[in-house]
Amino acid sequence: MASWFPNVIHMQSEFAQATWETVYMTLVSAIIAGVLGLATGIFLIASQPGGILEDSFIYGLLDKIVNLLRSIPFIILLAVIAPFTRYLVGTTIGTTAALVPLIIGIFPFYARQIQNALTEIDPGVIEAAQASGSSPTEIIFRVYLREGLPDIIRASILTIISLIGLTTMAGAIGSGGLGDIAISIGYARFENDVTIVAMLIILIMVFIVQFAGDWLAKRLEH
Amino acid sequence: MASWFPNVIHMQSEFAQATWETVYMTLVSAIIAGVLGLATGIFLIASQPGGILEDSFIYGLLDKIVNLLRSIPFIILLAVIAPFTRYLVGTTIGTTAALVPLIIGIFPFYARQIQNALTEIDPGVIEAAQASGSSPTEIIFRVYLREGLPDIIRASILTIISLIGLTTMAGAIGSGGLGDIAISIGYARFENDVTIVAMLIILIMVFIVQFAGDWLAKRLEH
Amino acid sequence: MTENIIDLKKITVEFKDGENQVQAVKNVDLQVEKGDIYGIVGYSGAGKSTLVRVINLLQKPTAGEVHINKQDLLQLKPVELRQARTKIGMIFQHFNLMKSRTILGNVEYPLLKTKLSKSERTKRATELLKLVGLEQRKNDYPRQLSGGQKQRVAIARALANNPDILISDEATSALDPKTTLSILNLLKQLNETLGLTIVLITHEMQAVKEICNHVAVMQKGEIVERGDIEEIFSTPKKKLTQEFINIATNVGPAVEKVTENPSFQQLTQKQQLVQLNFIGQSTEQPIISTLAKQFDVDGNILFANVEQLHEETLGFMILVLTGENQNITKAIQFLKDNQVRVKLLNKVDKKEVQA
Amino acid sequence: MTENIIDLKKITVEFKDGENQVQAVKNVDLQVEKGDIYGIVGYSGAGKSTLVRVINLLQKPTAGEVHINKQDLLQLKPVELRQARTKIGMIFQHFNLMKSRTILGNVEYPLLKTKLSKSERTKRATELLKLVGLEQRKNDYPRQLSGGQKQRVAIARALANNPDILISDEATSALDPKTTLSILNLLKQLNETLGLTIVLITHEMQAVKEICNHVAVMQKGEIVERGDIEEIFSTPKKKLTQEFINIATNVGPAVEKVTENPSFQQLTQKQQLVQLNFIGQSTEQPIISTLAKQFDVDGNILFANVEQLHEETLGFMILVLTGENQNITKAIQFLKDNQVRVKLLNKVDKKEVQA
Amino acid sequence: HQLSHSAKAKTTTITVGSMGSDYDIWKHIAKSNDAKEAGLKIKVQQVTDGVQLNNGTAQGNIDVNAFQSYSYYEAYNKQHPKQQLSALGTTYLEPMGIYSKKYKKVSQIPDGATIAIANNPANTARDLLLLQSAGLIKLKANFSALGNVSDIKSNPKNLKFKEIDDTTGPRVLKDVDAVLISNTVALEGHLHVLTDSIFHEKIDQSTRSNINILATAKKNAHNAKYKKLVKLYHKKDIQRYIKDKYYGTKIEVQKPIAYLK
């Protein structure tokens, strides 16, 4: 053990801490970005040409915001939104401060995925709901979000895994986490065992997310 | 002009160069990762339970490889695959060397997206092709890739935009590019105008990709 | 009873598709009285689905007015339109069931908007599923059902909200005859007991005859003929209508078969092949018996389709009349005098009756 | 001609779905001769689609053997199975057209595997589209077509590869009667000229009567009755078959209508309501004329469905016989002696004939 | 602002922001007896982006940071008139080195050779200055702490420069003719600047501004507790630890700030 993992062995508490930080960042930003992205994706779908609330102004606006946010490199995003981050969480450094750029970095991506997923829903089913007098809100909650659920889950898996990847970059503002350990200790100091263990833990998280998501998506696909 | 963009004005050739580097990295890695990701995504779909070439071993293997590659933070990926990069392109630094980690970093993501996109294809249509005696290869090329084309294009847009984001991280190995200019000159040296211009150029690229992709997807959706 | 619950005025629907432009519905007027059962028939692609989709504005007409239940739908606010739609049930040609909901969930869907409690909704939906014979499958998902079963779920869903109007776009085309009949009976019963107005697109003229009071025949986006069911069936004016009826009553194919059959071509001098069409009380008088007794002409039935349509008898027959030539001539005259249309088939131009 | 091109032995198909388990097909044998047109009818959910999907192994049976064209499909290598499938055309209940291809492209699809050149493929596909009347629309996409138009494209596609066997799962259910008839005629013609073997699932008994030589009746996963079309139509053994035929020939509803109609209930002493079923050459002798002349009994036809089925006359009638009581009794005896089945309707139990 | 507030409440806890080997050193210091004796409770946080670290310090989210050279600190202050930092004291100087697998001497570096330099501004300028001292290039007269390759006046050997993340320095040794690696990174890559480099910085006037400092927000410039950190750093035990751990490559510098100006 000690000879294979010479450095890891002395870092158990750091690893526990980093794992917690990664889980914390991923979970909290996944939930908030999830809500934001879902809402944006749904508004994109609803307002698009031919959508249930067709509105070319809102569609164009959202579409452009999503693209804009997606064009900003994450490191720059960290800086650009720092004032906003400080306003929200009182600091620009640390794990909690990392949540804001993570959320803003990932939600447009998720919104796009939601949009792509919901594009697939059979227009006939939407029509059937319209014919029964459903309002746009009802159609969103009772048709889009239900009929699209397996796809929404697949998009969520993809996004959460991308988000875990993104947390590794938040080390730049002192977020900590497994990615930071892997890079700034394992990689930068040639402590390969640290890198490997950090990545294994990330891998386990990825597998858990993928497995749970696949299982859920399959279960929901009637 | 000079007062608004004091630094940019002296960097026109650098910007031209960086734009070219970004375009080059994005294009080449998009093409190669595109082929790899498409192939992987198709194999995932074909080998999945109930697929046209059901094979739980291959499916499990590909599924795990994709997850594995997706769990490695990009910076570490740069290092981990350095020997492979050197073997392929003779060096581990520079724009061309960046292609290898970019490709390996993005193709599993694309594969997952392709898999999600192709999951949507009406099983009835696949059955109709099978009933007419189509072989799995024919079904892949004549049904999956054709029927799924609008979705494949949407997934490609999402991926290319993510790829443009990823190129900004390849600056770590001297890839150059707009992201690198934005970060290591504009941001790190506090030349905000450089950051803004670099990001504007990236934004324009993103819009072109999104617009062209949307247009194509719409056109192909009969 | 003469109030028009559906009143479409000069409806035109155009589809633009790049350069292509299809006028699916052209300047069509359609009035349906409250409590009526109105059939729409026509070739595939005639514009039937497009026309009925205008009734609940799923299809916005390019031009024209849509008055339903005295409301001008095109003038309504969205919330009012939705309210109006809850009272128009629709059965889609392609079912359009939600794959994420159970059968029961699908039928309950339109009730989610109402004030019913969860258990009341379930009760109502279960009742409806019982009516269409799928109560056993209520916890299954659409994927697990056969085509006809899906269609029955769609029927139950359309009825869930106790609509005033039911639009049915080939609701029974995927159903076996027995189930079709029971669904038609169900619709008729709802029509009689609740005054449900029904607009029925169907390819089955049998179904039209069975339950419709009025029928419209569409061709290339236009209604080319419309009227009472008896009127249309007894004296169709357009060739298309004639053809549909011929096929429905099986006269067309029958005539063809008979005229092609060599044994019927080689009739003796004393025989004559005739086609008879009659309507109304004419059959109160037993035709064939009369011919036999009064003119000594025997009538051998090769084909017959006689039925009771709304208290009247409607009939088509192909007979071989056997007797002396002059007797046959007299017999035919007698038939004509009794409002029976007679066509001599030996001389018939095959093309004219062929479908 | 007695060679079985399709030979399914003891086929069972089970669907497992979590805890649910549906036996869609139970231990079914099905033999179809080369050049035959074989109809399969049955309630919605009876297992018809599932059974025919076994023929080209789209549905792997849980148990049983599948011999097609003398090949044991379950033993074939994948490449051989695909080769075998090119010779089995299939028309799906839900069309299953590719939305990314034009109509022409969809029909050309099965030809992509063949050695035909691009222009030959186009030629063949265009011919087929002409046959189904959609040549004008060949550059449109499925989305732009009506339900019936899509179904016609699916028919053309299934025929593209000159199959030996055509499996048609409700290929005409979305079609208007005219188009249905022309498609059936097309199939019959292909059957006669090219020896195409056809397995036809349909809900339209009329279609079965029209073109099938044999028919199998399915119920709850089993074939409960099968045989020659004349045999089945004239002497159905099972209640289900009887019901289907009654509905198809409209006897069921007619009897109901007649017996429910008060004016027919109030017959005089000298009248008797009867239902007649007959088959074969019996109508060579003009029944009603004979009754009139020989027994002085008038027959007033309330309902009739008489037609020529494969050279035989098949008939159902509801008559009011009018005459002296003893004459009527004699007349009925005469009919019975002439192989006509007679049912006295005044006493009939409504339930028995109702659908 | 909760963090600065809580920092005031628990006056004994000082948050030190750092990265790389400085992070390790300060973690050691935080646990040391000397810290306890001085009554200082130190929390060390790793922040890998220098700009963010300085911003965080200026805003008071980080009390003191330990990662930058004096020249980088000056450049930061110049660019951020609203977020001023103040230097608390000097810590050490570590020599930047030129490393090469192929060549033993700077003079052997051929025409057109590829040289990898850091892409972070704290080190790019320093790298270029070192190359100038090695006689490979000449820089413009107004060369600043944020200067980069565009400020090269003459490049007689036509060297090609690749700007890379400096932490990858030891890894790209094989791929280029020479790499400039800061000592922190070199140590982690098991390179000893005094023995393995082919050329390295001297401690003289020209490298004075490369001396590392502790910095804090301007308003805390006179915070006595923070000043104690400077003293703490120069304690004997701690210096011994640093010397052992980094093979004497981190040369202690204990001078007043004025010396650097």
Ligand SMILES: Nc1ncnc2c1ncn2[C@@H]1O[C@H](COP(=O)(O)OP(=O)(O)OP(=O)(O)O)[C@@H](O)[C@H]1O
């Ligand atoms: N979205 C569309 N775009 C273009 N053309 C369309 C569209 N929908 C329908 N059409 C065309 O409009 C015409 C009428 O179609 P419609 O679906 O109303 O026919 P239908 O009478 O219901 O036929 P069927 O009996 O086959 O269902 C057809 O020619 C069809 O091709």
Ligand SMILES: Nc1ncnc2c1ncn2[C@@H]1O[C@H](COP(=O)(O)OP(=O)(O)OP(=O)(O)O)[C@@H](O)[C@H]1O
């Ligand atoms: N994938 C499936 N999973 C579970 N049950 C199924 C599945 N497919 C079909 N079934 C069930 O098997 C039975 C037979 O279905 P099938 O589609 O063969 O009926 P069918 O005779 O073709 O009916 P229809 O005339 O309505 O098309 C039905 O009860 C159906 O619910």
Ligand SMILES: [Mg+2]
């Ligand atoms: Mg239609």
Ligand SMILES: [Mg+2]
């Ligand atoms: Mg079926």
